[in-house]
Amino acid sequence: MGNKLLSEIAKAVNGTLRGEDLSVKDIKPLNIACEEDLSFVLDKTNNELACFSKAGAFLCYKGFETTKPVIEVDSPKLALSKVINIFYPISYREPLIHKSSVISENAWISDKAYVGPYCVIEEGAVIEDNVELVAFVYIGRETKIGKGTRIFPFVSIREKCKIGENCVIQAGAMIGNDGFGYATDSYGHHTWIPQIGGVSIGDEVDIGSNTTIDRGSFVDTVIKDNVKIDNLVQIGHNCTIEKSVILVSMVGLSGSVHVKENAVLAGQVGVKDHITIGKGATILAKSGLMKDVPDGVTVMGYPARPYVDFFKERILIERLPEIERRIKKLEEKIESLKDQNNNE
Structure with a gap:
């Protein structure tokens, strides 16, 4: 330097x-x-x-x-x-395939890629130029990792997933595990519905540690370009996350949620299935989202509602002791007037 x-x-x-x-x-x-x-x-x-x-x-x-x-x-x-x-420019490791890694003969790995110790790369996988699999990374069959993407230790990317170019996937992330899909019969017995879709991730997507992105049930779960996902985020099957969305730590998206461009979901937001969050919308921390959010709107609370309404309610709640005292005084005055009228 x-x-x-x-x-x-x-x-x-x-x-x-x-x-x-x-x-x-x-x-x-x-x-x-x-x-x-x-x-x-x-x-x-x-x-x-x-x-x-x-x-x-x-x-x-x-x-x-x-x-x-x-x-x-x-x-x-x-x-x-x-x-x-x-x-502090990013410096890529020199190309290498570590001797401890286990690689299918039918996988294709660029001669400009780095495959570190104890990685597993399955049949039909494609690893493009300047990809870094730092160590202990699992790449499933027919999964493609785009140019310049860096994947840190203990990441698992299962079969038939697509990762774009210049992504960063932090340690412990899990991509392409089965979605949570079950059918229940009249006796209450749950039967698993096979999840046969994949996960498709665009370019310049950052994925935090211990985040999980489930594969789709029939079609792919989709994460588009420039999405930024914090640690400990759960994205359910069939979700679509459009460009430049931010998902902060401990966000949980149920299945088939659609988040439009530039929306922001702050920490610990929970989202019901099949909901659409509008372009540029903001969901403030610890909110529970039960219905669609229009473009550009900011909501918070459980259930989430426009933040102005939320704060009005909070102000009223904080005034409840005072309001209770005033009501009691009014009740006492009414009783006093009743007694006075009876005496007359």
């Missing part, structure tokens, strides 16, 4: 350099940065901390005031992600 000129960084993030064109050696947070480092001020809440920072320069929002050199950008958080990649 070599030093970088501020002017080079500004050009890379489409920013504007104000002040001296210093050479910086690293990107660090405000509280630990030194004079040779570039730090970052994402918004006005960081202003006070920036005043005491020893950083030599700042990546910042437009209008931030300081005597030190700055790179001004429209979106500091987005620019920060690019700067981190400048100082």
Whole structure:
């Protein structure tokens, strides 16, 4: 990792350099940065901390005031992600097929791929250029892994799944296990319905640790491009997740849920089966979704409803003790008036 000129960084993030064109050696947070480092001020809440920072320069929002050199950008958080990649670029492992891995003779593996220790690759699987299977990864038969995808230890991707290019699948994720489908007879006996679909995942999809994505019952469960999935998320069979959706930790989607583009589901959201969540909708944390959500709407609560209505209800609930006292006083006054009338 070599030093970088501020002017080079500004050009890379489409920013504007104000002040001296210093050479910086690293990107660090405000509280630990030194004079040779570039730090970052994402918004006005960081202003006070920036005043005491020893950083030599700042990546910042437009209008931030300081005597030190700055790179001004429209979106500091987005620019920060690019700067981190400048100082810490992704480095792919050298091509290798480790001798401890078990690979079918009928699998196809690019000579530019890395297959680490104790991986299993079944018949008909395809592993494309610059794929990394770090270690202990299972790839089922006729499953395809697209270029540049990195898969970390103890990931299982079962048969007839498709993973796009430049995806990241974190340790312990399970893709393509059987969906939860049963038929129950009049005696209450449950019979499993075979799940014969697959899972189709687009490009630049990130999947967190211990997330599970079930295969479809007849057609594929579909995750489209640029979807970001946190740890411990459950996606049921036949779900469709459209482009650039964010699913935060412990979200649970029942079968056949349709989540449209750019929707955000915060932590611990539970979603009933066969529901549609509209484009750009936001489901706030710990909500239970029982019906469709229109485009662009924010909901929360259990059952989930528009967040304005939720907070109105919360305010009323917090006022209940006061309301109860007032009702009791009114009841006492009414009783007093009744007694007065009876005495007259």
